[in-house]
Amino acid sequence: MTTTRSITRLATGGHYFEAPRWHDGRWWVSDIYAGVLCTYDEEGTRTEVLRVEGNPSGIGWLPDGSMLVVSMHDRRLLRRSPDGEVTVHADLSRVCEHEINDLVVTSDGRAFTGTIGFAVAAGDPPRPGAVFRVDPDGSVHVAAEDVICPNGMVVTGDGSTLLVAESFAGRLTAFTIGADGELTDRRLFAQLAEPPELGPLPEVMAALALIPDGCAIDAEDGLWVADAGHQRVLRFDRTGTLVEEIADPHGNGVYACALGGDDGRSLLICTVPDFFAAATGVDTDKANLELTRVDVPHGTGRP
Template sequence: MRTLETLVEGLKFGEGPRWRDGWLWYSDFYAHHVRRVNLQGRVAEVVDVANQPSGLGFMPDGSCLIVSMLDRRLLRLKDGKLTEHADLSDRVDAPCNDMVVDAMGRAYVGNFGFERHKGQSPKTTSMWRVDPDGSIHEAAGDLMFPNGTVITPDGGTLIVGETFASRLTAFDVAEDGALSNRRVWAEMAGGVPDGICLDEEGAIWVADPRGCRVQRILEGGRVAEEIALEGRGAYACMLGGPEKRHLFVITNEDSGPGVAERTAGRVEVTEVDIPGAGLP
């Protein structure tokens, strides 16, 4: 059985791990930081985001897109300068969260759909696509907490985790970025899909905070592998490293605002057999 080793500890709440050029980038949203870490555990500051950074992704020119959760904006970091790329606040009335950016620079941004930490009842919401020019388009509706999202290597399929529906949902991606042919990719039988990443065999690693585990799931729902976390929740995962066989997992004791007063978050890592593929 695989076990995880701690690469970084002392996070308030990590999110959005992305591997790029020898570094794992990640958000620490209650600390309002975007940081990066290498395989030797060296941490470097990237930028501060006042309204809580979450999902990360990269444009074709190398600039970094950052979801700003509380003001529901998409920011762009280029040449050390942070600017607004798109304002989603008139389309989304709850915090934005995870995101995937495709090879053309189109960002698919999820959101909570309701204020879960304020006692609101769950309801469906839409995922929004932000094109490279900053224009905003509804990508898909009737999603229950659209969260971690991946795109296959050919760019033709997008798969999103619907956290509170316990499923992974797939769409075909058209040349203009439009989504169609919605279908269930996998049911998770009570699991809670949060962050996800894709490997070369088409399987998806799924961080499941409620189950305190990371699972490698095949299309149709069969669990090919599971890594238990001994009472800690898994909130996001990413395949990276020089051969893309390092599985990075963001873990914590909880996800509510109370963890902002603690530093229990970690980036943990193990090596797996099948390399990562696709996006992010």
């Protein structure tokens, strides 16, 4: 199951990378605890695009080319127009108490994002969060409740299914997306073992066989998943069967991934030695962007 693929380092020296995307010939990534959304070219040159005081996370693009970016702490979606103007697209602070995190935008401009549900960086015990839908007009709707730390999100190539990583339940959950954006038919997509009961965070993390974080979907609707608990990325096929594992050669934590490059076969992997050290400011320059090559390219799925 574990494969040996050549892994090269695109860049290092970030604070904590999340939500990588390939767009317009560049890698886009949120350096969360540095408060910066930035791009990297294929030589690893970094360009700062946007400072987000509330800490940036999930990134997506609307049909008109505007970029949405999550502002985690103040629970807002910011909208950066093609000419660089930044406005508030949606304010979720009225519907959730804790940080929002990852983001996926559908082809018709609906955005799905989730609230972690508890103060994860402070080590609080996990509690259920929720997934929200933000329509193109900026209106906010609760799309799914009782989701255990909704994290990475993708939409299948035909636009019919939302897959959500429930980090501290150790599972990937699927929803059918209706024509009106409603989520129905909640079901298990993949899980390596039964999750433990919720309790103290260190105990939950130690007991999980998989801590799914950021995700990327390929042309076969196969899902690459960063496993935040086991220093690896995993690929599940469209049936939810585990088919490949790539371990980080440096033993660092793996927190997000994205497919891109000119042919869509480059897998970008976000790593850092210690999430909690990065989140609390103990380590501020040890995050890395790693690259490997995979067999199935990115397709029409999102992001």
